[in-house]
Amino acid sequence: MPDRTPAGESKSTDTPISGTVGGFRVFGVPIRFHFTFVLLLVFLIFVGVGGKQSGATTALYVVALFGSVLVHEICHALVAKLYGLQTHEIVMFPIGGVSRLEKQPKGKQELFIALAGPGINLIIGLALLAAQRDFLPLEKLAVPTDANLVERIALGNLLLGLFNLLPAYPMDGGRILRSIIALRKPEDEATQIAASAGRFLAIAMGLFGLLSQNFVLIFVALFVYLGAAQEGAAARGRSLTSGFPVRAAMITDFHTLSHSNTIREAGDLLLSTSQQDFPVMHGEEVIGLLTRSALLRAMLSAGPDSYVAAAMDRDFLRVSPDLSLSDALAHLSTMRSCALVMDGDRLVGLLTTEHLYEFTMLRQISLAQERTSHQQ
Ligand SMILES: [Zn+2]
Numbered sequence: 001m002p003d004r005t006p007a008g009e010s011k012s013t014d015t016p017i018s019g020t021v022g023g024f025r026v027f028g029v030p031i032r033f034h035f036t037f038v039l040l041l042v043f044l045i046f047v048g049v050g051g052k053q054s055g056a057t058t059a060l061y062v063v064a065l066f067g068s069v070l071v072h073e074i075c076h077a078l079v080a081k082l083y084g085l086q087t088h089e090i091v092m093f094p095i096g097g098v099s100r101l102e103k104q105p106k107g108k109q110e111l112f113i114a115l116a117g118p119g120i121n122l123i124i125g126l127a128l129l130a131a132q133r134d135f136l137p138l139e140k141l142a143v144p145t146d147a148n149l150v151e152r153i154a155l156g157n158l159l160l161g162l163f164n165l166l167p168a169y170p171m172d173g174g175r176i177l178r179s180i181i182a183l184r185k186p187e188d189e190a191t192q193i194a195a196s197a198g199r200f201l202a203i204a205m206g207l208f209g210l211l212s213q214n215f216v217l218i219f220v221a222l223f224v225y226l227g228a229a230q231e232g233a234a235a236r237g238r239s240l241t242s243g244f245p246v247r248a249a250m251i252t253d254f255h256t257l258s259h260s261n262t263i264r265e266a267g268d269l270l271l272s273t274s275q276q277d278f279p280v281m282h283g284e285e286v287i288g289l290l291t292r293s294a295l296l297r298a299m300l301s302a303g304p305d306s307y308v309a310a311a312m313d314r315d316f317l318r319v320s321p322d323l324s325l326s327d328a329l330a331h332l333s334t335m336r337s338c339a340l341v342m343d344g345d346r347l348v349g350l351l352t353t354e355h356l357y358e359f360t361m362l363r364q365i366s367l368a369q370e371r372t373s374h375q376q
Helices: 035-048 055-082 107-131 149-164 172-181 187-211 215-241 263-272 292-301 325-331 353-375
Strands: 020-026 029-034 087-093 096-101 278-282 285-290 338-343 346-352
Touching (some): 055 087, 055 107, 055 149, 107 172, 187 215, 215 353, 285 338
Antiparallel strands (some): 087 096, 278 285
């Protein structure tokens, strides 16, 4: 199933997927369930009771398919581990699992990590079929009965394997495609090509789903489309920022707050400047970061006379001015849109997603100008 982009390389950016419940560990990898997955299980068991199969067979079938998806994800994680890449977590969604790797695997590593998942499903499917003495005709599988349980589990695995091999990035097949393109082209260009192919296939898949009224397929298409668009944009951002340090794009002209300032004073600063996130100082030392949302929350809950020290984030994101900009980009996310640029203990700048966006826009324009001047 689709594997999410790594959220960044440092622990501080390790934001787990939200909306998950419970969990256990397999080979040290935490496995969690998205709440929609739990809803699906309840739904499947609910609709599965009755019909031509017994309740026990229904339960067995659901558990077997769930196990197949899990084995798929665990195989990704095990091959990643062979390359020394840790898997942060596996989250089970209704349409399959999503593994979160600590960082983007390179070249052939990605090829084998991506192959491992669908590969094991194909092996399980074929092995189960081979173990059957006589094959049931396909049309008999359409009606679930107790007798064709093994064939249905086999078929489920074959479908799971083949479907994931579709070259629709960020699904496994798309990752395989990306790693093959990356053998000849720069990493980020390969991602952009694979992401375009992924978007195209997602649209085709969505249209087919609409025409055949297959809502699961429409759902998967949407998931693939969003994933491809997101990863394509991230790759474009990386290629536009590559070769530059954080220093080149940071904001050096900014305001700070003192820990003894009130939320009212912080609010005044928010209104009178274009800044949204404020470093909070204790003398020369940075002790926190007050974001706009934290400021507004404090204004509503604790009131304007409360102190910024109570509302600020003490566990803020810090980056070095010499860190490469593309690495810094991976650390910033929708959750953390501002990082403090620290030279040792000294605050030297701010790095925000908004500002980085402006930086990449300017880079895009200057690259286009370079190209036209080369042509003349
Ligand atoms: Zn997979």
